[in-house]
Amino acid sequence: MAGDVRVGVLTAHFAVVMLGLASGLAALPAAAADCPRPDTLGTSRTLVVDAKEHPLIGSMQYRETLPLNDGEVVLTFDDGPLPKYTYQILEILAAQCVKATFFLVGRQAQANPEGVRKVLAAGHTVAAHSQSHPMNMHRLPLERARAEIDDGIASITAALGEEGAAMSPFFRIPGLARNDGIEEYTRSKGLQIWSADFPADDWRPVSSKRVHDLAMQRLAAKGKGILLLHDIQPRTVAALPKILHDLKAGGYRVVHVVPATPDNPAAPTDPQAWRLHPTSELVATSRWPKVTGFAFAQHELLPVPLLTDSYWNDTKLLDRPQPRGRGIPLPRQAPWPRQVQLASSDATSALPVPASSVFEVEEGVRVAMLAINSARPAERRVATVTEEKPAPVAARGGKRTAKLVGPRGRRVAAAPPAKPAQAVTQSGRAASKRVAPDRKNVRRVIRHNQQASLLPPHL
Secondary structure (H helix, E strand, C coil), rough: HHHHHHHHHHHHHHHHHHHHHHHHHHHHCCCCCHHHCCCCCCEEEEEEECCCCCEEECCCCCCCCCCCCCCEEEEEEEEEHHCCCCCCCHHHHHHHHCCCEEECCCHHHHHHHHHHHHHHHCEEEEEEEECCCCCCHHHCCCCHHHHHHHHHHHHHHHHHHHHHHHHCCCCHHHHHCCHHHHHHHHHHCCCCCCCEECCCCCCCCCCCCHHHHHHHHHHHHCCCEEEECHHHHHHHHHHHHHHHHHHHCCCCCCEEEEECCCCCCCCCHHHHCCCCCCCCCHHHCCCCCCCCCCCCCCCCCCCCCCCCHHHCHHHHHHCCCCCCCCCCCCCCCCCCCCCCCCCCCCCCCCCCCCHHHHHCCEEEEEEEEHHHHHHHHHHHHHCEEECCCCECCCCCCCCCCCCCCCCCCCCCCCCCCCCCCCCCCCCCCCCCCCCCCHHHHHHHHHHHHHHHHHHHCCC
16 A cells, blocks of 8 residues: 555656656747746747857857857856755745756766756757866867767667657857867867857866955956856855846846747848947948849850961961971070161261370380380389488498388398497308498499399390
8 A cells, every 4th residue: 555655646746747847848949038937037038049050159269159148148058067055046036037058968967867958948058068078078089979979869869758859959068178170070070169258167176266356357358158157166156146236237138048949040141240349330340332243144164275376477487397306396485586686887987096296105115115115023123212211320430321111012132231340250250340331332222223123125
């Protein structure tokens, strides 16, 4: 009897859970108008996006982000579900009628399948966040990275059970550690990678006040965008109520993002709307007309012109003989006419013959012939007396002597310095006396050297 009562209670409890899940699924497209309390923040609108058209979003890493208006924000939570904190996050969001996107980890979904179903039943978007959350996913081999993506999706789909089709094709790389291989693989599977526009650093060991301040400051700096939070942190649970309160007080609006389906296609958007700060319409490049694709009525090809059709070509040049044993043609002559020097027939245009007086030298033959004797430096030397500097005085004689300098500063025909007479004995010969020459002898030597240098050797 007790067993029947226990079974009946469990059956009734399971029916209540399933009824709540069904009601939650029915409330998936709920908006702010469906919230029972008009004084709450609510969800301003639901944004339907096509994952294949824009596979990479989030201005922290990519050029594009969600097409939001100024003052709109999208709430995202990573790493769940963790019942202790994820359930509190769900209650806080439900109290303000706010819808968000949850990027769940495959192992967490295997350990807490009920939490995955609660997230979906509350009307939030369920997305994937890999199987085991590797922080260095960009350094993993590509095969292992692909397994992380596929296994995470499979674990979340299995946790949803029959409602696995409600899972969105959104994926966030753990730690935002992207690489080209991961992005190419997700694109091939039709997944849309979500980065973020600004985080709140709630994964760091900071206070809940710090999480709140960073979220509001960075949102004010960006003006709109995707907010990155984590539903497994106690500091996030403590900061979320004040964040929602200040969002409403600051005039911000929450946008819920869902994937496009055949029954609910994505609305057409301007490519500029997928930029965080679109280019102004006042800039010419943003509204520059594109080149029109022309449609040709005929597709007939024109004949290829012949080589002989060129104006510079000549048949004589083409018929020139080629050198034997070589395949390189001779260089072609220039097509333009060459300049020909014509001899003038006018006798008056000839220059007159120069007269013999032009070559006469006024200095005479003796001066002109100095060039012939330039090869004999010994005969060209001219002794000059330097009068700028006085000659040094002899140490013992006390008389001044002349310094003889040649044309290149060489000393020539120098007179010996004055010395007292003294006897010099050599090999038993008689001693002789040397007397310093006077000024007349020096001048006579200079005059003789000058005359000898001016005359040619044959005269």
